[in-house]
Amino acid sequence: MAEEGKQTCYEGSSVQSFQFYLEHSGEHKAILKCAHDVLPGEWQRIAAGKSSLDVLGVGSGGGEVDTQMLTLLQSTFPAFPITADIVEGSVALTDNFKALVAKTPDLQKIKYGWHIMGSEDYEKQVKAKGDMKKFDFIHMIQMIYYVDNLSNTIKFYHSLLKSNGRLMIIVEAADGGWDKLWKTYKKDLCVHAITEYRSSGEVIACLKNQGLKYEEHVIPNTFDITECFDPSSQTGTRLLNFMTARDQFYTSFTPEIRAGILDLLRNKCSIEKDGRVFFNSNLSCILIHA
Structure with a gap:
């Protein structure tokens, strides 16, 4: 993922911008509601006949969602040893993730592998070592925008699934607000870290092309952008920046x-x-079968 000079993860001021957005958008809350509704049943299917579970998080950010999902996984299988490999290119966000683990005694029972790099660098490293650790559950939450080749990325991570495993991709919904904004103004917006905007539409087309079995769950979400229309509002300006x-x-x-x-x-x-303006920020949770 990380070519010289190409920003593919959050560092510096973009970390603050991302955290500010999360505080105002309710996005993590919406994703976690979906996780609590959908994942326990999926994990029961994944774990059938197994006695331990290996998880891979790709683009895990500050760990706010990962730690909640790992806690949910532990409560679903209290007797199972769990490992969690984390691929995240931002040092600041990885440090945040480690701090969350340090505050939660139960999470410290999990064995972690920290890979501070982009997803495509991880792919290169794994292929170079020739030692492919396989996983029961792999998740890629809000990171598919940053990879160079969508098809190759899905193919590679799907190849890391153990029998009965699942690859979960969470991405902005097709025809949602983000999709309309970034596709309408593609030539003005797709010029830095994101050079090709993708929504669930592109991901599903890719899965169909590869003949992969999947289910899609809509994650409804909106957030208030009224202040974006007041040029004197610092909140509005910061949201527009993000x-x-x-x-x-x-x-x-x-x-x-x-x-x-x-x-x-x-x-x-x-x-x-x-009198308030609410942005359609619906997401899509796509669960891909091994």
């Missing part, structure tokens, strides 16, 4: 592009309720 992957929304685009983005956000990507 949503367009820029440090400065108001100086990064021409007045025409800015006006077009704001019009699209209000009229095509959101609904208005009680």
